Amino acid sequence: MAIIQFHKYQGTGNDFVMIDNCDNAFDKDDLDLVSKLCDRRFGIGADGVILIEPAEDVDFNMIYFNPDGSQSLCGNGSRCAVMFAKHLGLIQNETTFRAIDGIHEAKISGDQVSLLMHDVLDFEQIGDDFLIDTGSPHYLKYVTSTDDIDPLEEGRKVRYSERFAAEGVNVNFLEQINDGALKIRTYERGVEGETYSCGTGCTAAALSLGLKSSVNEVALKAIGGDLRVSFTKDGETFRNIYLIGPAKKVFAGEFGI
Numbered sequence: 001m002a003i004i005q006f007h008k009y010q011g012t013g014n015d016f017v018m019i020d021n022c023d024n025a026f027d028k029d030d031l032d033l034v035s036k037l038c039d040r041r042f043g044i045g046a047d048g049v050i051l052i053e054p055a056e057d058v059d060f061n062m063i064y065f066n067p068d069g070s071q072s073l074c075g076n077g078s079r080c081a082v083m084f085a086k087h088l089g090l091i092q093n094e095t096t097f098r099a100i101d102g103i104h105e106a107k108i109s110g111d112q113v114s115l116l117m118h119d120v121l122d123f124e125q126i127g128d129d130f131l132i133d134t135g136s137p138h139y140l141k142y143v144t145s146t147d148d149i150d151p152l153e154e155g156r157k158v159r160y161s162e163r164f165a166a167e168g169v170n171v172n173f174l175e176q177i178n179d180g181a182l183k184i185r186t187y188e189r190g191v192e193g194e195t196y197s198c199g200t201g202c203t204a205a206a207l208s209l210g211l212k213s214s215v216n217e218v219a220l221k222a223i224g225g226d227l228r229v230s231f232t233k234d235g236e237t238f239r240n241i242y243l244i245g246p247a248k249k250v251f252a253g254e255f256g257i
């Protein structure tokens with residue numbers, strides 16, 4: 001039996017199996033293994049698997065897998081990857097690393113990780129809803145109360161609609177609390193269920209509020225905890241977008257395959 005050494009991290013309840021793959025021992029084509037690691041009954045249990053790999057031109061590369069094996073940018077996962085890279089001794093409190101959408105900078109302060117997201121240059125308005133790609137595609141719908149909706153049922157309607165069935169989309173339900181704060185619940189593509197928070201979703205939600213008002217910093221209240229997003233709005237372009245929140249180690253272990 002082969003043994004996989006892993007760490008479990010979570011960022012506001014969005015949780016990940018983290019693997020130091022610097023020896024390239026993990027078979028990236030074994031998507032059944034990815035699903036098994038994420039399985040909350042027969043595996044470790046997580047919203048995704050993250051591999052940390054060496055890089056020539058940055059501190060490290062991170063590869064994110066959804067439980068279904070698909071890959072995308074994961075905001076909370078990136079923040080956890082930065083904290084894990086520090087644990088591995090690859091970085092101190094500042095880093096430049098590569099994710100699926102390119103190179104990112106990040107900074108650690110205590111248990112908080114501030115992640116610089118890529119500029120967002122376009123968006124789509126669909127009725128009162130928004131479609132914004134922050135490294136992963138997000139559909140955003142403002143509702144009266146996020147407590148009164150069923151993100152699974154309502155999220156599936158959008159995610160499996162004719163327009164999004166093939167590529168998928170993450171679906172976020174937003175309740176405005178005040179000028180600079182939103183409650184958010186997210187149905188995540190690739191998890192095909194609600195997660196306790198979604199970093200790229202919180203980022204998209206904050207930008208949608210920036211389109212509706214003059215705020216440039218938004219507090220996001222997710223089930224799993226609070227995140228902050230700050231940005232500079234230049235016309236309808238967003239730059240200097242930071243996703244800020246906690247990233248914590250839960251435990252380390254071994255998984256036999």
Ligand SMILES: N[C@H](CCC[C@H](N)C(=O)O)C(=O)O
Nearest residue numbers: 072074075076136198199200
């Ligand atoms: N499931 C998402 C990627 C992970 C997003 C979320 N966990 C985050 O923190 O950004 C997708 O396939 O687009």
